[in-house]
Amino acid sequence: MAENVTPRVRVPETATAGEAVLIKTLISHPMESGQRKDAQGNTIPRSIINRFTCDFNGQNVIDVTLEPAISTNPYFEFEAQVNESGTFVFTWYDDDGSVYEERKEIAVS
Amino acid sequence: MRQAARLFGSGALLALLMAGSGSADPDHDDLIVNGEIDMIERAPAPPYVEAFDEIISGWSFRSDETQALQMDDFDNPGMLGVERARVMFDTPMGSGGQACSSCHETPEALRGVRATYPKWDEERQTVQTVEMQVNECLTERMGAEPLGYDSPEMVDMAALIASVSRGMVVNVAIDGPARPVWEQGRELYYTRFGQLELACANCHEDNAGRMIRADHLSQGQINGFPTYRLNNAALISVHNRFRGCIRDTRAETFPVGSPELVALELYVASRGNGLTVEGPAVRN
Numbered sequence: 001m002a003e004n005v006t007p008r009v010r011v012p013e014t015a016t017a018g019e020a021v022l023i024k025t026l027i028s029h030p031m032e033s034g035q036r037k038d039a040q041g042n043t044i045p046r047s048i049i050n051r052f053t054c055d056f057n058g059q060n061v062i063d064v065t066l067e068p069a070i071s072t073n074p075y076f077e078f079e080a081q082v083n084e085s086g087t088f089v090f091t092w093y094d095d096d097g098s099v100y101e102e103r104k105e106i107a108v109s
Numbered sequence: 110m111r112q113a114a115r116l117f118g119s120g121a122l123l124a125l126l127m128a129g130s131g132s133a134d135p136d137h138d139d140l141i142v143n144g145e146i147d148m149i150e151r152a153p154a155p156p157y158v159e160a161f162d163e164i165i166s167g168w169s170f171r172s173d174e175t176q177a178l179q180m181d182d183f184d185n186p187g188m189l190g191v192e193r194a195r196v197m198f199d200t201p202m203g204s205g206g207q208a209c210s211s212c213h214e215t216p217e218a219l220r221g222v223r224a225t226y227p228k229w230d231e232e233r234q235t236v237q238t239v240e241m242q243v244n245e246c247l248t249e250r251m252g253a254e255p256l257g258y259d260s261p262e263m264v265d266m267a268a269l270i271a272s273v274s275r276g277m278v279v280n281v282a283i284d285g286p287a288r289p290v291w292e293q294g295r296e297l298y299y300t301r302f303g304q305l306e307l308a309c310a311n312c313h314e315d316n317a318g319r320m321i322r323a324d325h326l327s328q329g330q331i332n333g334f335p336t337y338r339l340n341n342a343a344l345i346s347v348h349n350r351f352r353g354c355i356r357d358t359r360a361e362t363f364p365v366g367s368p369e370l371v372a373l374e375l376y377v378a379s380r381g382n383g384l385t386v387e388g389p390a391v392r393n
Contacts, residue, residue: 004193006192024183024184026183028189073186073342075184
């Protein structure tokens, strides 16, 4: 079970219609690969964020499958074209079944 | 001596250029964090630093990609530690039921601390680091257990204390009662350690700016500590870094928090007088 998992998102508060806005996301997570062994030689169980999605007003923007080689605190930066005001919903899926969600409003003029 | 060193330096640079491997000099990019904190990456060397005319932040030796990570707090993984420490700052610890914030209100009240530490402590008659000061608060004022000198919690707290002083000019006092400790630190800096018989100065003075295999040797400034090292994917304290360097000379190292490393920290910090506090910086 991963501890201290905190999602962070940066989305501009305003944009003009049709603009591609820059979105940055980061989630603090150890991303234990499942390949490492502890001091006693036992395999440390895999514990990663395995999927990340971003939706805007119900429409999918990005859907990512994460693999064990991705390093700790996975960071995503991408652009999304916005034509109307609305809400971005960001979702991270953990191996342990936890789902972390973050929402950001954007006002489009 | 100084003249000779410079001539030798420029000769080596010329050879590098002729070999077509490009300049290994630090760049002249401008470090502005969050678009508002303007750092001093280059400053005139203090008079006691004879090897250089100019002191240069380690940031200038890093690649553009690594540099970019420090220019925005959102991108700087070291800020995750700062956030954790902000929670700890408000959490009551120890028998008195007090938190750091009971006395200091906000971390911002500690602005300026990082820029002058390590510092002579009149009450204790010793040079104190930020870490020693944190543990003094914990044990003597709050009735709590001390944190491990190099524990993740302590490094996070040191990063928080550094972060609120970012942009302030490092100004460590080396005169008065701190002088003998500073001289001990200088002695250590020029002492060759380990099977490889390397002193700090062999890499960070004699060869600063050159490549050591794939790595670009900096002047070994510590104004960016605690530093998020990509190598470790974690915040690293300055004593941890000192130990790493000494270990790489194949020597037995001093423990974290030892008088030797405190003296070395004071001396190395004073070599950066004139640069700005950058911690938590991002380095290789």
